[in-house]
Amino acid sequence: MTVKIDGTEPNVFPAVEGVDVHDAGRNAEVILGTRIEGMLIPVTIKLSYEQAQTLARLLEPFRKN
Numbered sequence: 001m002t003v004k005i006d007g008t009e010p011n012v013f014p015a016v017e018g019v020d021v022h023d024a025g026r027n028a029e030v031i032l033g034t035r036i037e038g039m040l041i042p043v044t045i046k047l048s049y050e051q052a053q054t055l056a057r058l059l060e061p062f063r064k065n
Helices: 049-062
Strands: 016-024 027-036 039-047
Touching (some): 027 049
8 A cells, every 4th residue: 555645635644643663674664653433553664764764754744842
C-alpha cells in the first residue's frame, strides 16, 4: 500500500498521538500511534533511512511543541 502525505488527500491517520522510530539494521521502523474507532493502534512503517528523513521533514509542520 502506498500512502501519500500532502495537503491534497484526506488524512489517513486523523489522530496520530505519537511517533517513534527504531533502528532496524539497514532500515528504520517508524511507529505511529493512532486512534481508530477509539482504540489506540500502532502502525509500523519500514523505511530506508533516506525515506525516514523525508517523512520526518514532511511531518514537521504537524509537530506539537
